[in-house]
Amino acid sequence: MNREYLTTRVLPPLAFTLALFFLWELACHLIKIPPTILPAPSEIFAALWKFRTPIVENSWVTLWTTLAGFAIATVFGLLLGIAVGWHRAIYAGVYPVLVGFNSVPKVAVVPVLILWFGLGEVPAVITAFLISFFPIVVNVATGLATTEPELEDVLRALGASKMDIMRKVGVPRSMPYFFGSLKVAITLAFVGAVVSETVGANKGIGKLMLDAQAGFQVPIVFAGLLVLAFLGIVLYGLTVIIEQRFTGWAFRGQNR
Amino acid sequence: MPALVELTNVSMAYGRGAHAVRAIEDVTLTVSKGEFIAVVGPSGCGKSSLMKLISGLHPPASGTLTVEGKPVKGPLPSVGMAFQNSNLLPWRNAVDNVLLPLEIVEPHRSRMGRERAQYREKAIKLLNSVGLTGFTEKHPWELSGGMQQRTSICRALIHEPDILMLDEPFGALDAFTREELWCALRDIQAERHVTVMLVTHDLREAVFLADTVYVMSNRPGRIVKRCEVNIPRPRDLEVTYTQPFQDIVHELRSLIGGRH
Numbered sequence: 287m288n289r290e291y292l293t294t295r296v297l298p299p300l301a302f303t304l305a306l307f308f309l310w311e312l313a314c315h316l317i318k319i320p321p322t323i324l325p326a327p328s329e330i331f332a333a334l335w336k337f338r339t340p341i342v343e344n345s346w347v348t349l350w351t352t353l354a355g356f357a358i359a360t361v362f363g364l365l366l367g368i369a370v371g372w373h374r375a376i377y378a379g380v381y382p383v384l385v386g387f388n389s390v391p392k393v394a395v396v397p398v399l400i401l402w403f404g405l406g407e408v409p410a411v412i413t414a415f416l417i418s419f420f421p422i423v424v425n426v427a428t429g430l431a432t433t434e435p436e437l438e439d440v441l442r443a444l445g446a447s448k449m450d451i452m453r454k455v456g457v458p459r460s461m462p463y464f465f466g467s468l469k470v471a472i473t474l475a476f477v478g479a480v481v482s483e484t485v486g487a488n489k490g491i492g493k494l495m496l497d498a499q500a501g502f503q504v505p506i507v508f509a510g511l512l513v514l515a516f517l518g519i520v521l522y523g524l525t526v527i528i529e530q531r532f533t534g535w536a537f538r539g540q541n542r
Numbered sequence: 543m544p545a546l547v548e549l550t551n552v553s554m555a556y557g558r559g560a561h562a563v564r565a566i567e568d569v570t571l572t573v574s575k576g577e578f579i580a581v582v583g584p585s586g587c588g589k590s591s592l593m594k595l596i597s598g599l600h601p602p603a604s605g606t607l608t609v610e611g612k613p614v615k616g617p618l619p620s621v622g623m624a625f626q627n628s629n630l631l632p633w634r635n636a637v638d639n640v641l642l643p644l645e646i647v648e649p650h651r652s653r654m655g656r657e658r659a660q661y662r663e664k665a666i667k668l669l670n671s672v673g674l675t676g677f678t679e680k681h682p683w684e685l686s687g688g689m690q691q692r693t694s695i696c697r698a699l700i701h702e703p704d705i706l707m708l709d710e711p712f713g714a715l716d717a718f719t720r721e722e723l724w725c726a727l728r729d730i731q732a733e734r735h736v737t738v739m740l741v742t743h744d745l746r747e748a749v750f751l752a753d754t755v756y757v758m759s760n761r762p763g764r765i766v767k768r769c770e771v772n773i774p775r776p777r778d779l780e781v782t783y784t785q786p787f788q789d790i791v792h793e794l795r796s797l798i799g800g801r802h
Contacts, residue, residue: 436629443597444646444701445617454645458633535633535681 325505330512333505340494345513347489348479351407352521355414356475363419363471364464367426368457372448377427388420392478396485410482410490417478418471425467429460462536465529472521480514546704546737547573547596552605553762554588554595564762565591568605571756571765573739575704578731580740580748580755584798588763589741593709596739597621609705619647622698626710628690630682636693637678640665643701650701668696672726688719692726699730706731708740712747721779724750732776745791745798749773750782755790757797767797 307327313319314326321329334341370377370384392413399409433456441451483492491510498506530537552569555562565588573579581589594600595607598617607614609621622643630639644650644661654661669678672692682690691711698706708727712720728751731738742748748755749771757767771790773781781787 434629436625436627437631439599439625440623440629440642440697441646443599443617443621443623444643445598445619446646450646454642455631458631461633533633535683 322502322504325508329505330508333503334509334512337506337509341491341509341513344489344491344494345517347407348410348476348483348491348514349517351410351482351490352414352472352476352479352517355411355416355479356418356472358411358415359419359422359471359475360468362415363422363467364426366419367423367460367464368430368452370423371427371430371456371460372452377431384420384423392417393481393485396482399482400486405486405488407487407489410479410487413482414475414478417481418475421467421470421474422464425463426460429463430456433459462529462533465525465533468525468529469522472525473518476514476518476521544575545572546575546577546610547571547739548606548608549596550606552595552607553603554591554600555603556591556600562603566595567762567764569763569765571768573705573737576735576737577754578738578740578752580742580752581758582742582745582748582755582794582798583758583763584760585743587758587760589743589758590709592758592763593623593707593739593741596705597623597707619701620704621707622701622703622705623707624691624694624698624709624711626713628682628687628694630690630693630697632682635679635681636669636674636685637662637665639682639693640669640696640700642697647701665696665700668700669693672696672730686719687715688723691715691723695727695730699734699736702734704737706736706738708738710742711740713743720744720747725779727751728777745794746782749787749790749794750777750779755794757794767794769794 311326311328314324325333366380370380395416396409396413399412403409403412430452437455437459438451441454446454479490480492483490484496487493491514495507495510498504498510549569549571552566553564554566555564557563569592571579581592583589591600595602596609596614598614598621601615609618630636631642634642641661645654650661666678669675669692672695674689674692674696677685677689682693685693691714695706695708695711698708712723715723724747727738730736731751738751740748740751752771755769755771756765757769758764759766769790773787773790
């Protein structure tokens with residue numbers, strides 16, 4: 287890590303975040319906001335430390351349900367996206383159903399899932415999956431649909447089959463779209479898992495926050511929010527790293 | 543010399559029925575093995591359509607079209623193509639781009655797994671021969687326009703096709719790079735005796751490179767003139783400044799017409 291990287295990429299976000307917490311702290315003390323409405327960061331961090339054991343335990347559950355749902359969404363989304371992009375008829379047939387499905391608020395589906403699978407981690411995994419596969423499908427299909435016909439012609443002139451063209455041109459060409467959609471999908475998966483937990487679960491950050499809220503332990507509720515934000519940043523960052531690792535060719539302008 | 547490509551009264555159209563746009567009409571021409579032909583004509587006269595026709599990417603509406611005596615029903619592995627845009631795959635480096643046809647065309651396709659190293663060596667050798675030594679591992683965006691086009695021509699040649707089809711391959715390059723690539727193409731053809739079909743709107747390019755130049759008329763494209771270039775080979779760039787060369791270019795120019 288060189289000096290320039292430190293001053294342009296590491297320090298600014300760190301300084302901005304600290305400043306935000308500082309202003310928040312200041313505001314709480316100056317305006318005298320009651321801790322039951324908006325606790326100061328110092329109280330939140332104190333709660334975070336005091337209840338670290340249950341917080342870590344429940345974060346772990348939320349984390350793995352999110353990742354499980356996200357993993358299923360990635361595989362399923364990629365396959366369905368390729369199928370939808372493969373042929374206009376499949377696109378025309380499947381797309382309206384997909385849009386309709388995506389328009390249903392997933393909160394409304396959770397009770398059904400609990401009915402089917404009982405309280406536990408399964409509804410959270412499924413909700414995370416349901417909410418996050420749509421952008422992946424749409425992006426992969428878009429990537430395939432926008433493949434330059436000239437690139438396909440290069441292969442067609444050699445007598446390549448549709449499958450060859452898909453493997454050599456279509457799929458690699460849509461990879462930047464795919465990885466781009468993962469950034470959206472991972473955050474959505476997280477939302478899905480937590481939403482499911484707040485509707486009904488026996489573990490997870492969402493459930494922890496729900497219990498804390500019932501007991502008026504507002505600092506714990508905010509500690510939960512903070513953990514969610516932090517995990518969200520970490521997961522997002524991971525997908526960005528994966529994206530650049532696999533589709534660096536699409537980001538050539540930014541590395542110069 | 544035996545005929546490699548034969549077109550007899552071939553017409554071609556895009557679309558069907560009343561909305562069909564006629565691109566080529568009643569074209570008859572023969573390309574011998576090892577011959578270098580150039581097709582010139584005004585913009586939109588169907589030059590590229592002729593290319594698509596012979597490569598099997600688009601079927602003729604009428605007439606007969608044979609390559610090596612067999613009617614063309616679809617794309618042929620014995621044809622290598624390069625276009626105005628290099629159309630390199632941006633996620634592959636130069637060598638891997640050149641290797642692409644070998645991953646498609648038999649018998650290389652099934653050998654690719656075992657003999658990848660040998661094929662790679664062959665691709666690198668080919669790239670070196672067109673002056674890309676040291677750039678073989680670069681991605682397309684790290685290459686200049688001329689280098690990309692050289693790579694694209696290597697890709698068209700790697701599976702040792704009988705016919706090399708070039709659709710305005712130097713159209714997007716500056717004048718100096720273009721002349722450099724003329725010489726590169728001249729040397730490739732002299733060395734490999736490959737049959738070349740070059741579509742271009744640059745008359746000097748056509749006359750410098752080809753044995754026979756065909757002039758096409760405005761749409762729907764017809765062949766209005768067949769012109770043999772009797773300038774001895776090997777030709778040097780200097781030849782383009784001589785009187786016989788200028789005379790041929792001038793004659794071709796007068797055939798193409800347009801407003802002056």
